[in-house]
Amino acid sequence: MKKTDPRIDAYIQKSAPFAQPILNHLRELMHIACNDIEETMKWSMPYFDFKGVICGMAAFKNHCALVFWKASLMKDPSGLFVDRKEAMGHLGRISSLSDLPPDEVLIAYIQEAVQLNIDGVKLSAKEKNIAPKVLIIPDYLIQKLDEYPQALQTFQDFNYSHKKEYVEWITEAKTENTRLKRLDEMIALLLEGMPYNWKYMK
Structure with missing residues (x-):
């Protein structure tokens, strides 16, 4: 059973029309990738947790964002991350569903992020110091x-x-x-x- 948060329903409903199908799709993929993933709100934005933070998503004026919390530890075989020096696995500007990678690719990324948390893998002190800081501004x-x-x-x-x-x-x-x-x-x-x-x- 999905562990959903009504605050995310409200967030999506208040988002711009172009953003709603994107956010709904990303949300659905999270639950497909991990049955036990939990929804929450952090810093007024939707986040997805399982044994720690997995991803966060946000809608802006003309695009959406998807951020992987431990991107610096992920393999990124499809080269999705824009620049991990400037963002924690921040995917490029997502203005439509066509801007997203194939579902199976994104699901694999989510599952890798989940596995890092299951395995208890953490950023080293050095990685924490150089880890890119993501500030999602409403x-x-x-x-x-x-x-x-x-x-x-x-x-x-x-x-x-x-x-x-x-x-x-x-x-x-x-x-x-x-x-x-x-x-x-x-x-x-x-x-x-x-x-x-x-x-x-x-």
């Missing part, structure tokens, strides 16, 4: 930044940690009103060139 946050070029430029110039602080602060808002208020506060801070935790910086 489309609504990107759209807000696009309205303020100066704030957008400041955000883009920040290092990974500063960007992550803002993204987590926004996505962890419990209500829509809180999220909207935080978005406005974020823009105000960025226009001043300040990171989210500027008060604690020396």
